[in-house]
Amino acid sequence: MALALGFSGFYIVNYVFETSLAREVGQALDESSILSFAFQTAALNVPAKYSVLPDNTVEEISANLANGGRSSGRRLIRISGEEKKVLFISDGFAAATDNELLIQTDEVTKSYRVISAKEGYYVHTCVAITALDRILYLETMRDVSEVFTERALGFSLYRRVTMIMLAAGTVIMHFISSVLTKPIRLLTRATKRMAAGDYSYRAKCVSRDELGQLTRDFNHMANALEENIDKLEQEIEAKEEFMGAFAHELKTPLTAIIGYADMLRSHKLDEEKSFMSANYIYTEGKRLEALAFRLLDIIVAKRDEVQMQEVSTEDIFAYLQDMFADGRGMVFYFDYDKDVVLAETNLIKTVLVNLIDNACKASEPGSEIDVYGYTVEGGYCFGIKDYGIGIPEQEQHKITKAFYMVDKSRSRSKNGAGLGLALCVEILKIHGSELQIESEPGEGSFISFVLPRQEGYTNEK
Numbered sequence: 001m002a003l004a005l006g007f008s009g010f011y012i013v014n015y016v017f018e019t020s021l022a023r024e025v026g027q028a029l030d031e032s033s034i035l036s037f038a039f040q041t042a043a044l045n046v047p048a049k050y051s052v053l054p055d056n057t058v059e060e061i062s063a064n065l066a067n068g069g070r071s072s073g074r075r076l077i078r079i080s081g082e083e084k085k086v087l088f089i090s091d092g093f094a095a096a097t098d099n100e101l102l103i104q105t106d107e108v109t110k111s112y113r114v115i116s117a118k119e120g121y122y123v124h125t126c127v128a129i130t131a132l133d134r135i136l137y138l139e140t141m142r143d144v145s146e147v148f149t150e151r152a153l154g155f156s157l158y159r160r161v162t163m164i165m166l167a168a169g170t171v172i173m174h175f176i177s178s179v180l181t182k183p184i185r186l187l188t189r190a191t192k193r194m195a196a197g198d199y200s201y202r203a204k205c206v207s208r209d210e211l212g213q214l215t216r217d218f219n220h221m222a223n224a225l226e227e228n229i230d231k232l233e234q235e236i237e238a239k240e241e242f243m244g245a246f247a248h249e250l251k252t253p254l255t256a257i258i259g260y261a262d263m264l265r266s267h268k269l270d271e272e273k274s275f276m277s278a279n280y281i282y283t284e285g286k287r288l289e290a291l292a293f294r295l296l297d298i299i300v301a302k303r304d305e306v307q308m309q310e311v312s313t314e315d316i317f318a319y320l321q322d323m324f325a326d327g328r329g330m331v332f333y334f335d336y337d338k339d340v341v342l343a344e345t346n347l348i349k350t351v352l353v354n355l356i357d358n359a360c361k362a363s364e365p366g367s368e369i370d371v372y373g374y375t376v377e378g379g380y381c382f383g384i385k386d387y388g389i390g391i392p393e394q395e396q397h398k399i400t401k402a403f404y405m406v407d408k409s410r411s412r413s414k415n416g417a418g419l420g421l422a423l424c425v426e427i428l429k430i431h432g433s434e435l436q437i438e439s440e441p442g443e444g445s446f447i448s449f450v451l452p453r454q455e456g457y458t459n460e461k
């Protein structure tokens with residue numbers, strides 16, 4: 001822009017200069033014509049006794065022409081004779097020493113040039129005058145220094161404007177580029193922070209254009225990344241917790257087994273004590289075996305490779321009624337809607353048996369346990385209600401974790417290891433369902449889950 005302005009400025013100033021100079025030249029030539037006409041007229045008015053125009057008369061007329069007609073100073077003229085011999089020269093005629101134009105001019109040509117002298121710039125004209133019997137040469141000098149000064153002023157003005165434009169342009173471009181590249185700088189900072197491990201850092205969105213969109217997409221990606229990292233961290237934590245709890249669960253039966261085995265091998269025990277020790281070893285061994293089976297069940301359930309079938313709820317409830325036919329010291333009440341659900345039969349039966357088992361363990365002998373099954377919008381709901389000890393609210397979200405038991409000694413005394421609900425959660429996950437726990441300590445619990453109806457599945461109620 002500055003260059004374009006500089007060039008166009010140069011062009012405009014030069015154009016104005018050339019027009020002004022041409023105008024001045026025109027005026028100088030006009031003035032020269034007027035003067036030569038005036039000279040000729042004055043020569044004609046010379047008294048008739050002179051048949052020739054003597055040099056002193058030429059000088060006289062010239063002096064009159066040089067002095068007259070002008071309010072502001074004298075005219076700069078020079079009159080030369082036939083041999084180009086100078087007859088009159090006004091004071092300050094700058095080209096006095098240079099006769100080039102005079103030599104070039106003949107009787108018919110009218111010539112001019114622009115010259116620079118010490119005092120300034122002039123348009124120098126030369127023309128031949130025929131006066132009486134003589135041919136004389138009239139030279140004029142017109143001061144055009146102002147045109148040159150104006151040109152110099154114009155150039156200097158445009159130089160200054162160009163410099164100001166350059167400076168202002170630099171500042172403005174710097175500002176614009178810093179505004180335009182700000183989203184990129186913020187994005188770069190965000191990537192560096194994230195690369196350094198600060199996954200919660202987000203790039204600030206400062207524009208609505210494509211770069212703004214890029215920043216928003218970057219932040220979405222960062223959100224997804226952070227979520228995945230959080231999930232991985234939680235999984236690692238859960239695994240560590242699981243390992244710790246598992247080791248702890250192994251320790252208790254193993255300590256008992258080792259203790260009793262040591263007693264058997266190092267002491268001579270009577271028959272009753274030997275039997276008791278062997279019995280402890282057997283029951284604790286059985287607990288370990290049950291623990292191993294449960295863990296295996298969880299691992300298998302996590303593999304996700306199960307075959308879903310259509311199962312009638314009648315079959316499921318018939319199985320449960322058979323399973324708990326002995327009553328286990330409780331009063332069972334089964335109530336269900338006939339329907340068909342899509343499930344892996346054995347796994348769903350495992351879930352229900354576990355939940356009913358838990359309800360039995362939590363209740364006093366003789367309590368009522370209700371097992372419900374009813375069709376709901378979007379699926380089929382199974383629910384187990386007991387009137388036992390209940391679960392405190394702050395414990396409700398923990399009981400589905402592996403090895404978690406609200407009351408460890410009570411659960412262990414009932415052969416629990418805190419794995420039942422963890423297994424249920426894994427199985428239900430495969431079925432696209434989850435456990436709902438409603439419980440009031442001292443009043444009992446209602447634990448339920450809904451098996452969602454699959455698309456294209458028809459309800460045969």
Ligand code: ADP
Pocket residue numbers: 354358359361362386388389390391399400404405406407411415416417418419420421422445447
């Ligand atoms: P387990 O029954 O083998 O101890 P679970 O994972 O089935 O393990 O249950 C975890 C814990 O949740 C139990 O130890 C018990 O404290 C609590 N719990 C589960 N179901 C009930 C219930 N119906 N009423 C009260 N507490 C329950």
